[in-house]
Amino acid sequence: MRFYNVRDRKEVCNFKEAVLKNVGRGGGLFVPCEMPFFSRDFFKSLAGLRFPDMSYEIARHLFDKNDIPDSELEKIVRRAFNFRIEFKELRENVFVLELFHGPTLSFKDFAARFMAGYMSYLAQEIDRELTVLVATSGDTGSAIANAYYGVENVRVYVLYPSGRVSELQEKQIATLGGNITALEVEGTFDDCQSLVKKAFVDPSLSRKLSLTSANSINVARLIPQAFYYFYSSLSLSGLGYDRIDISVPCGNFGNLTAGVLAKKMGAPVSKFIAATNANDTFTRYLRTGVFKPKETVKTLANAMDVGNPNNFPRLLELYGGSVEKMRVDIDSFSFCDDEIRSAIQRVYEKYGYVMDPHGACGFMGLEKYWNTSSYRTGEGSVFLETAHPGKFREEIAKLLGVEIELPSELKRVASLNSSSHKISSDYSEFRDFLMSKV
Secondary structure (H helix, E strand, O other): OOOEEEEEEEEEHHHHHHHHOOOOOOHHOOEEOOOOOOOHHHHHHHOOOHHHHHHHHOOOOOOOOOOHHHHHHHHHHHHHOOOOEEEEEEEOOOOEEEEEOOOOOHHHHHHHHHHHHHHHHHHHOOOEEEEEEOOOHHHHHHHHHHHHHOOOEEEEEEEEEEOOOHHHHHHHOOOOOHHHHHHHHOOOHHHHHHHHHHHHHHHHHHOOOOEEEEOOOOHHHHHHHHHHHHHHHHHHHHHHOOEEEEEEOOOOHHHHHHHHHHOOOOOOOOEEEEEEEOOOOOOOOOOOHOOOOOOOOOOOOOHOOOOOOOOHHHHHHHOOOOHHOOOOOOOEEOHHHHHHHHHHHHHHHHHOOOOOOHHHHHHHHHHHHHOOOOOOOOOEEEEEEOHHHHOOOOOOHHHHHOOOOOHHHHHHHOOOOOOOOHHHEEEEHHHHHHHHOO
C-alpha cells in the first residue's frame, strides 16, 4: 500500500515512510492511495481461522515486502495478537464483540502491540533511536506504555490530561519507568493533542529527535484495527446474516476510520453507527453538514472525551469530502452520562451482561438505529465493547451492586504509586522538556 497526504496529494509515500513521518506537509494525515478489494471467495477461505491467522492472511496482502518482509510480519502479528477476542450473542440478532482481553483490558491493545512490534523492527532496520509521542484521554496511553515498555531504541512520552483519566489508567501509564515517560498536562485531552501536533512541525525538534506518534493519526494504528472488523463481519456472515450493522464507540474516530477501511476492502458491513458521548462534534456534523469542534466535556466514557477528533479529515477524505456519501454508510447518535448509566443498568437487569460506559454508548447506538428507516428487521447487529468494565469498577459497583474482579496483573498495578512529570499546556515548556532528554 502507498499513502498520500490529504492536504497535499502530491506527497506520496510507502508504509514505512508514512509511519516515520506520522503526518505529511502542513500536518496532513496519510490515507491509502488505493486498497485491495477482497472477493467473497477470499473471505470464504478465512472462515474458521483463529484471529491471528486471519489477520496475517489479510495483512500479507496489504504490506509491501520492502515495508515488512513476510517472515517479520508473521512474527509481529502473532506476538501482537496473543490474547483472545470474544464474540458473544446478547439476544436474538444482537451481538457484542469483546475487544478488552489484552494486557491492558482495552481495544487499544490490538493496534498498540502491532505498532510496537513494527517500530521495534523499524528502529533496528534504520539503526537509530525513535522518539514516540502519544496523547491519551484514557486507554491509549496505558496500551501504548505496556506495548512499548522495554522495546530497545524506542523512547515513549505519554501525555495525559490531569484529573481526566481514571486512577487505574494513570497507574498503567505512570508506574513503568524505563523507556516510558508519563507527562501529566494541566489541561484537556485536546491540549495534549495540540502539544503533540506542534512538536511534529517544530524544526528545532526534528533536527535533534526522530519523532513519530502512536496516536491514531499514524497509519500503523489504523491497519491492525481493521482486522477485527473483518473478524466480526465474517462471524455474522457465517451465521447467515446478509446485512450487518456495527456500532462503534467513538472519540478520536480512529476506530471508526479503521472500520470504514475494512468496508472499502470488502468487509460485508451495511451500516456503521458512530456512538458518541456529550462530545458530539461528529454527530452534529452528520446532521448539519457543518464540522464545528467544541471544548471537550468530561464524561463517564472518558476515552471518548474528544471535542476535535483528529481523524475527521481522514474519514472525510475516504468519502471524497462528501457528507452525503458518508451518511449512506454511517449514522451517529450521542448520549449523556445519565443515559449511559441507565443503559448499563437495563442491559444487566435484562441480560445479565455488564457493559462499560463506552460499550453502553455502542449498545445505545444500535437501539437508536433500530428506530430509523434504514434498519431492516432481522439484520445482524454488533456493538464493540472496547474496555473491561473492571476499569470502571467503582461506578459499576454503585450502579449494579456487583464487584468486578480485576486480573492479577492489574491488581498489582493498582497497588503501585504513580510517577509522572507535571507540565502546563504551554508548548515551549513541552519542547524544552524533550530537548533536555537529548
